[in-house]
Amino acid sequence: MAMSQAEMVQKARVRALSDGLQVYRIADGVYVVPAKSNPGEAYTVTVQADGQPACTCPGAVNRGVCKHQEVVRFRYLIDSTSIA
Numbered sequence: 001m002a003m004s005q006a007e008m009v010q011k012a013r014v015r016a017l018s019d020g021l022q023v024y025r026i027a028d029g030v031y032v033v034p035a036k037s038n039p040g041e042a043y044t045v046t047v048q049a050d051g052q053p054a055c056t057c058p059g060a061v062n063r064g065v066c067k068h069q070e071v072v073r074f075r076y077l078i079d080s081t082s083i084a
Helices: 005-018 058-063 067-080
Strands: 024-027 030-034 042-047 053-055
Touching: 005 067, 030 067, 042 067, 053 058, 053 067, 058 067
Parallel strands: none
Antiparallel strands: 024 030, 030 042, 042 053
């Protein structure tokens, strides 16, 4: 049985945290995440106007969900929160 969208997002979040992915902010709302399985390759994740991340990796292109989007979602929340 195919996974639901919510199950795919949850799986991607677990992998994002357990894989120890590095995230580099290169501009407002634009991040680069090095590929864990393919050294030397990196994916660009852009946070869209609606706050949803879009990734250039095959997983995101084919399924609409990936661990790179989820690690950037966490990072974007941190970057967007100002501490007074």
